[in-house]
Amino acid sequence: PLFRNEDEFLDLNARLKMSSSHRDLGLFIIAHRNDNITLRWCKYNTIMLQQRAKLSSIQEWIKEMLTYKHETALLDEYAKWQIPRFPVSGRVLKDHGVPMDRNTARVINKLKEYWVDHDCALDDKQILEQVPAVLEEIKNTSPPRSPNIQRKKKKV
Incomplete structure (x- = not known):
C-alpha cells in the first residue's frame, strides 16, 4: 500500500x-x-x-x-442497488412512548443497525418490538448526566 x-x-x-x-x-x-x-x-x-x-x-x-x-x-x-427507506421515524417512536431526549438518535441508530442486520427486510412492527431492549441497552451504557451548573456571566 x-x-x-x-x-x-x-x-x-x-x-x-x-x-x-x-x-x-x-x-x-x-x-x-x-x-x-x-x-x-x-x-x-x-x-x-x-x-x-x-x-x-x-x-x-x-x-x-x-x-x-x-x-x-x-x-x-x-x-x-436502491437504498430502502427505514420504516420507523422519530414520530412513530414518540407515539410508542420513546422519550424524545438526547438518546433519541442513539435509539434510532440501534434500531437501524438491527434492521440492516436483517437485510432491511423487517417492517415497522418487527422493528418496534426491539424498542424495549434498545432502551434498556442505552440506559445501561449511557454516562450519567452531569448536573446543570449555572455559570456566572462575565460583567462587561
Missing part, C-alpha cells in the same frame, strides 16, 4: 492541502482496505454512515473502495 496508516496519509494531506472530500475518501479507504468487501458490507456502510456524512459522499467512497480493490462485478451490483 502507498500509505501504511492514517498518519502517513494525513501528513501528505497537510503538505498537498487536499480538499476535505479527498481527505475523507483517503481515510475511508485506509480504514477499510483490509475489510472483506461484499454487497452486504456496502449496503450496511451506506445506511449506517448516513449520520456522519452525506449519502452521495458515502456512495462515492464505497464505489472508490470497490475500484481500489478491483471489484468490478460488485461495483456494478452496488450501482444498481
Whole structure:
C-alpha cells in the first residue's frame, strides 16, 4: 500500500492541502482496505454512515473502495442497488412512548443497525418490538448526566 496508516496519509494531506472530500475518501479507504468487501458490507456502510456524512459522499467512497480493490462485478451490483427507506421515524417512536431526549438518535441508530442486520427486510412492527431492549441497552451504557451548573456571566 502507498500509505501504511492514517498518519502517513494525513501528513501528505497537510503538505498537498487536499480538499476535505479527498481527505475523507483517503481515510475511508485506509480504514477499510483490509475489510472483506461484499454487497452486504456496502449496503450496511451506506445506511449506517448516513449520520456522519452525506449519502452521495458515502456512495462515492464505497464505489472508490470497490475500484481500489478491483471489484468490478460488485461495483456494478452496488450501482444498481436502491437504498430502502427505514420504516420507523422519530414520530412513530414518540407515539410508542420513546422519550424524545438526547438518546433519541442513539435509539434510532440501534434500531437501524438491527434492521440492516436483517437485510432491511423487517417492517415497522418487527422493528418496534426491539424498542424495549434498545432502551434498556442505552440506559445501561449511557454516562450519567452531569448536573446543570449555572455559570456566572462575565460583567462587561
